[in-house]
Amino acid sequence: MSQSVLGSLTFGYRPFWNRPRALAGVQLFVHEDRQRIDGRHLLRTLAETWNAxxxxxxxxxxxxxxxxDIASNAEAAGPMLEIPLGWMQDAGLRPAVRAAAxxxxxxxxxxxxTQIPDAEAAPWFERRLLRLAPEDAMDALRLAQVERDTTVFDRGMTHPGESSPVRPDALIDGVASRALAEHALDQQNAWAVAGWPSEDVLHGYGGQPLPPTRRAIVRVMNAIDAEESLERIDQLVSREAALVYALMLYLNSPGLGLPNRVASLRHGFMMIGFQRLSTWxxxxxxxxxxxxxLRPLNTSMAMRGHLVAQLMDAGxxxxxxxxxxxxxxxSQLDLVMGEPLRTSFGRIPLTDRIVAATIAQNGxxxxxxxLATALESSNPTALRNLRRTHAVDAEEVNRALLRMIAAGGF
Structure with a gap:
């Protein structure tokens, strides 16, 4: 495999979320940094990285x-491909898409x-990715309100969602509000939404700290009951920032009476034991x-954590x-706590390295x-600038991103 393949591309990523608000998949934005890149090499790299x-x-x-080029070399076992309908008039692309199908x-x-595949092309696609313009979003929100206000009997008299631009089993882009996400996933049975309206979801909490979720707490309690390893317990707790923060407050509380400040969850668990942890x-x-x-928000924060770890992984x-x-x-604890990072960090022991990176942006x-933050965008400009600033190779960054996504288990 040529090492220049990942070194000649700039990636970005965006998760998409299904009806249970679980990770349905990841959209990988692929920008070329030079011409004549061999698509087969990229597909081979992905095949070598991905697992069950x-x-x-x-x-x-x-x-x-x-x-x-990618469509000409893709196989059924490989990744899904986004095919913009506006490009289907390209003389070479349409035959490649036909053959790929x-x-x-x-x-x-x-x-x-309003863009619909023609009669010949329609069977080639598993589903559609619908990009909602602001007016589409407004139409969908108006219909969502009608759906909520309509009685069950009246709803049965009409075809549900017949006027909505959000179509069943589609991947929906441009979802900027909680109400629109709920309309897409819960009313229209969309397959998933691309990205998540975290800002609007958090707005509903009025700046109050987010409590840990029942799902996260029960997941850890079940693992303790099953006598799973310390490593596994640590992993499960660490998936949710609110739970990690609450635990660190508890482990360092005067009432607990531990002799030293606890900056590591694993160290804290060993000091108090699993029975006391389960009681808490x-x-x-x-x-x-x-x-x-809140699940997409929490998962996205964990994905950033894993990506930073992959980018720093050098033995x-x-x-x-x-x-x-x-x-x-x-790095996004301010979203969880509704207050500046410096205020939240002042209550728990954290290393100077964490404080410097998140608050002072140095260290x-x-x-x-x-780099991890810049990778969360479809726009490659900021990432390319950061690579130059920090003298980091594109291949190193891209491999870290692929390892993070492929590891799964979020």
Whole structure:
């Protein structure tokens, strides 16, 4: 495999979320940094990285020429391909898409709701990716309100959602509000939404701290009951920033009476034992959140943590890996707590390296955190600038991203 393949591309990623608000897959934006890149090498790299536990991957190639090459070499077992309907008039792309469909390649037709594949092309696509314009979103929100206000009897008299630009089993882009996400997933049975309206979801909490979720607490309690390993318990707790923060407050509370400040969850668990941890977890259940709309936010924060750890992974020991992960996870703690990071960090012991990277944007972890944040975008400009600033190779960054996504288990 040529090492120049990942070194000649700039990636970005965006998760998409299904009706239970679980990760349905990841959209990988692929930008070329030079011409004449061999699509077969990229597809081979992905095949070597992915495994049975990896999430569904949707490749969003940014030029018709490179998409044509990818479609010409894609196989049924590979990633899904986004095919913009506006590019289907390209003389070389349409035959490549036709041939890919015959090989069983999974493809998604993207465009605005009024763009529909022609009769010949329609069977080639597994589903559509609908990009909602602001007016589409307004129409969908008006219909969502009608759906909520209509009685069950009246709703049965009409075809549900017949006027909505959000179509069943589609992947929906342009969802900027909680109400629109709920309309798409819960009323219209969309397959998934691309990205998540985290800002609007958090707005509903009025700046109040988010409690840990019941789902996260019960998951850890079940693992303790099953006598799973310390490593596994640590992993499960660390998936949710609110739970990690609440536990660190508890482990460092005067009432607990531990002799030293606890900056590591694993160290804290060994000091108090699993029985005491399980008791504390059970005490959190009455105030735990059952808001499923927080799940994408929590998972996205964990994905950033894992990505920072992958970007810093150069043979560092396990304790440092966990610290680097915590740096990425807590970089958005202000969203969880509804207050500046400095205020939240002042209540718990954190290393100077974490504080420097997240607040001062300097120190040894800052480059990895900045790169991880830039990768959460479809626009490659900021990432390319950061690579130059920190003298980091594109291949190194891209491999870290692919490892993070392929690992799954979020």
């Amino acid at each position: 536990d990896s999430p569904t991957l949707l490749l969003s190639i940014q030029t018709p020429e490179f998409l044509r 015959r090989r069983g390649v999974r493809m998604v037709a993207s465009g605005v709701p 977890l059970s005490q959190q259940l009455p105030t735990a959140s059952e808001d499923a709309n 560092i020991e396990d304790d440092l890996k966990r610290e680097v992960y915590l740096c990425g996870l807590f 040894p972890y800052a480059p990895a955190l900045q």
